[in-house]
Amino acid sequence: MRKKLLYLSLLLLPAALLINLGIMVFIDDEAIRSLVAQEMLWSGNFVSPTMHGDAYLNKPPLWNWILALSFTLHGEVNEWAARLPTVLGLLGFAATTYYFSRKHFPSYLAAIHALTVITCGRMLFWDSMLALIDVTFSWVVYVQIMLLYEHGRNGNWWKAFGWTYALTAVGFMLKGLPAIVFQGLSVFAVLGWTRSWKQFFRPAHIFSGIACLAVLALYYWQYSEYVDLEKVARRLFVESGKRTAVAHGLVESVQHVVAFPFEMSYHFLPWTLLLVYLLQPGSWAKLKKNDFAAFMLVAFLANIPIYWLSPNVYPRYLLMLFPLLFGSLLFLHQSHAANNTRSYRTLRYTFLALMTLCAVVIPFAPLFPGTEVVSYAWLKSILLGAAAGAIVWMAWQSERNLLILFTVFLLLLRIGFNFFVLPPRADQDERGILVRNTAYNVMEGHEKDSVAIFGYTLIEPATGYYLTKARGHVVRRQFEGFDSTTHYLVSPIEYPGLEVIQTDSLYLRHLSRARPDGDVYYPFGTLPSPPRERVEWNKPLRDGMGSGM
Structure with missing residues (x-):
């Protein structure tokens, strides 16, 4: 039965991730990436990104190249073609999570770990539907961390540093300086975990880092033919620094530090409910029984302070980190389930109660305001309600399969979201x-x-x-x-x-x-009286005002 449920989750993924993917008007960040990619296709210049023919300096061009390829394959530029690469990146992220987890966890637990990447609330109901850099960038960073761990613990430092600095170059071309920061913190986490500090000064690390810089230098050498690299560097540092405490007041920074763990726990529900295991005495001792599970928590804690201490952070910036936490929490869940602890029983009944409540509501979705725009609404709601009811019934009956049944239920919720939330939201988006x-x-x-x-x-x-x-x-x-x-x-x-x-x-x-x-x-x-001179702007340029280059 467990294997059939895993296959069912895979069968539900296309419907969950693709139905009505292109229905919503672009948000601004999606529009930036798509417009830059479109102008690349029109100009034939893939080296120097532009917006409205003006140099666009905020991000390197790799994501724009990916979108341009998607637009070319689709034969047109639209919301669906822009968002599909995000879905493919997410599936790659989940598959990679399974690949590495399977080396250290039972196959069932590794599969659940992979599905948590897709079914955490922030990903399932927001970021998986947007044409943004972050999902693919998070995939790259997660692979960096995993390769550092896998090769580092075996002493294969040339592979550890060689592969991950190559991925650092890829990450930099996607999002800029954050790729280097994640690599640096993860290197320190691995060297500390393996007690191999000397490797930081060995040729494998030094030459891999130099090779990464050389690859990036090749691109920026070409880019320098179009723009002043000093201005590009300044802009990249501004983009990376505008979220930090330096750019915000003390009061705002303190408020963020206090609120951050609660806000992020909310955004990554329901799997952050498993934090109840981590907060109990003896949790670290249990994690240390599995080196991989313990290291994932260390890697999470090594990287999270950047954002914990930086106001104005979006949850999508942390998409690469929470799968690390989820892996540790799932390992603890397995231990608590085996011992039938009070925490496990509480969590189990919480999951069952949430599933039951949602299953009762789903058949009545057409009664909610705005759903009159949904075609065959009652047919969809009844079929979804029946499927959800069957999953809930199985979850009450089969305790050992609770997690996979819960993930299947979450995918059904996303399908319901696609049917009954996205069309009314698109129809009522008056401003968009x-x-x-x-x-x-x-x-x-x-x-x-x-x-x-x-x-x-x-x-x-x-x-x-x-x-x-x-x-x-x-x-x-x-x-x-x-x-x-x-x-x-x-x-x-x-x-x-x-x-x-x-x-x-x-x-x-x-x-x-x-x-x-x-x-x-x-x-x-x-203009009846057009200016005769070039217009200048002596104040700080805001996003959307161009670069003047």
Whole structure:
């Protein structure tokens, strides 16, 4: 029965991860990655990322290359094509988790460990649906940690450092400096765990690090033909440092330190409920019976302080770390289940109660507001409710299979989420729909006109993406050489005194949320008195204002 349930979980994965994947309007970070990838395809320049023809400095280009490949294979640029690589990266992440865990855990426990990567709340109901770097980057970092451990504990330091510094280069090309930070902390964790501190100064480590830098230098040597690398380096440090305590006040930092463990435990439910095992006396002694389980907790604790001490951190930045914690917690769960401890019984009945409650609600999903847009709603809810009810009944009957039944139930919940939450959410996303529609309306009728963004006008990325998609080619920023025939998109916030003969307007959703006095629209039209000089900006540039390069 257990093997059949594992196969069932695999069969449910495509439905759980793919149904209605492309239905929602892009959030801004998705739009950035997609717009940069689209402009690469149009320009044929895969070395120097751009947004609106202006140098984009915030991130290296590897994720944009991946999206560009997906767009090419799909034959078009859209939300589905942008988000599919995230799903594939997640499946690779889970498969890799199983591969390494199977070396040290029974196959059943390794499979559950792999499924926790997919079914933790933050991943299952948010990050797996977005075209962001973080899932794939987390996969790369997790493999780094695992390879350091596997080869390091066997004394194969050339492999340990060689492979992981190669992956550090990959991670850097995905997200920049965090890849180096994770590698450094994980190296210290492994060297400390294996009591091999001398390896830090040995040729294997030194030459592997140099090789990593050499690989990155090859790319940046090519990149230097397009931009000033000093500005790129400054921007990468700003991107990495703006989340830290240095960029925030003392009070905010202290509040974050106190709230962090509770917030992260919430985001990674339900598997963080297993923390009840770790908080009990003797948990470390139990973990030390399995070197892998103990090391995973050490690796987690070695890397987590960066974010614990950094305000303004998103849970997606920690996606590579919680599988380490989950592995340790599952090992403890196995021990508690074998001894039928009070903690295990409490957790078991908590899981059963949650499953039962949800199974009772699922058949009545069509009664919730907004679900009238769901086709065949009652048929879907009854079938899902029946499946969920069967899983709950089996969970009450088969205690030994509780974890796999719980993961199957979570996948059914995600399918229900795809059916009954995503369509109403997409239908009721008035601001997102307005962003897309006004972008299309602005471009309508201007196919033969010259169109540009005026200077450092702040453009929200989703707005810029849909504007570009409606245009069919790059909508460039223009900093000089203005004329009276080009139609410009102008921010009245950055350029309040600039006169525009307005023919249309463009909606800005985030600026509108921040303005209690009403929605924000940018005028779109020609300039009766275009500036003769290049426009400059002497204040700090905000995200969305371009680089001027």
